[in-house]
Amino acid sequence: MALLDKFAAADALKSQLEAGGHDPTQVVMDRIISPTEGIVEGRQTILAGTNNYLGMTFDPACIEAGKHAIETQGTGTTGSRMANGSFAAHAALERDLADFFQVPYGLVFSTGYAANLGTLTALLKPGDAVLLDADAHASLYDGCQMSGADIFRFRHNDTGSLEKRLQRLGERARDCLIVTEGLYSVMGDCAPLVDIVALKNRYGALLLVDEAHSLGVYGDRGCGVAEAQGVMQDVDFFVGTFSKSLGAMGGFCVSHHPELNLVRYVSRPFIFTASSSPSIIASTRESLRQLQARPELRETLWRNARNLYRGFQSNGFEVGPEISPVVAVRLGKKEVALPFWNRLLENGVYTNLMIPPASPDQHSYIRCSVSAAHSEKQVERIIEIFCQVKEQI
Amino acid sequence: MSTRIKEIEGRICELLASYLESSNHPELETHGEITGDTNLASDFTLDSFQIMEFMMDIEESFDVMIDVNSLSNSHTVSDLAQIVFNSLEGVTD
Secondary structure, eight states: OOGGGGHHHHHHHHHHHHTTSSOTTOOOOSEEEETTEEEETTEEEEEOSSOOTTOGGGOHHHHHHHHHHHHHHOSOOOSOHHHHOOOHHHHHHHHHHHHHHTOSEEEEESSHHHHHHHHHHHHOOTTOEEEEETTOOHHHHHHHHHHTOEEEEEOTTOHHHHHHHHHHHGGGGGGOEEEEESBOTTTOOBOOHHHHHHHHHHHTOEEEEEOTTTTTTSSSSSOOHHHHTTOGGGOSEEEEESSSTTSSOOEEEEESOTTHHHHHHHOHHHHTSOOOOHHHHHHHHHHHHHHHHOTHHHHHHHHHHHHHHHHHHHTTOEEOSSOSSEEEEEEESHHHHHHHHHHHHHTTEEOEEEOTTSSSSSSEEEEEEOOTTOOHHHHHHHHHHHHHHHHHO | OOHHHHHHHHHHHHHHHHHHHHTTOTTTTTSOOOOTTOBTTTTSOOOHHHHHHHHHHHHHHHTOOOOGGGGTTOOBHHHHHHHHHHHHHTOOO
């Protein structure tokens, strides 16, 4: 097989996706109007698949903070923090995040993906054991694989399956790392962190929770699912992203373990990546302030989430196991899901298509993410268009 | 091949048949007998998710843990039997 022959499979997939009319992985927003609206192929389109949970991308204070940072600090850092030095704002954001999670240590990465890669490759080495939820995000899988540790999966959100593996590990359980997410991004279901924490404490393991989709969404202060379930102090490492509720780009890890400060010396994804530009850091810091100062954003988000979930349910759609800002509609075969997704887009609703093997089971899903910035009318319109497309398909 | 590995292989063949049946896999009826040479990806076009799901069934049936890293090129029933055997015997790569 020639070097480039391996792209034949990707080419076949591309053709299959394009056959429906639009390739769901290559949608271009010609213009962004607001956190919830854009122009796609000349049509005004409701954005219902962009993880912009709090609508921060157009927040005036965040925009102003970003503009001011560009004007006073320039457009970029031109290199990594280890080689070029850190800007004061990088260190300030690390303190902001640590304070927000009420832990002493914080570390900022240039993307959420790099945060998971960078944290896991520093924490784990060959010979270590990691227990990973089967539905964990690709960045968590990749970080574990890159570390060279032994990776054992447990069934998604199944604490019985997790405990069996802890038992099988025997003495190694005491030094293993359990990796889970707060809110799972495809089905919108939360990890049973109270039970996972009980197991972690019983067996002496460490726990890393990825709050990428739950930051700003769950908990009285918006820290995430661990806060909502009252187990923050039992989580060893929190990782997350700036690219969802915080409306920017980047990632972080915070912890009560002082060793997190040493991660910056050994984590290749941290050491060898250019640091985030001043405008990103500034808008993220402002966004984190807004998130804490405006709890009403979370209330609006949850009202919209309830309305969308119940609206789908009452119209006969099969939705995920619990109400959350991620609402997945099960459509069965991809032969149904692909045209369904295309008709939604042509009728002015942008969503996410999940087909096997990217979906968590053998079914295909249309995934919506709700925003606090969606109006009640927009939520009603999304439901209306779903119902129209159902009639057509 | 040792008798023990042959036994493990036989059980994995049964588990695979049962997994394919429970998931209504379209190639179950057209495919012949499942043997040690049966390849999960090419004979049954199982995707990466289905292969991982089937691994969970194997883990539970044999009460072992399979390192995800060991699965990258191990897609025949015979390869899987060797991995399970190694896990049961505490053999590391």
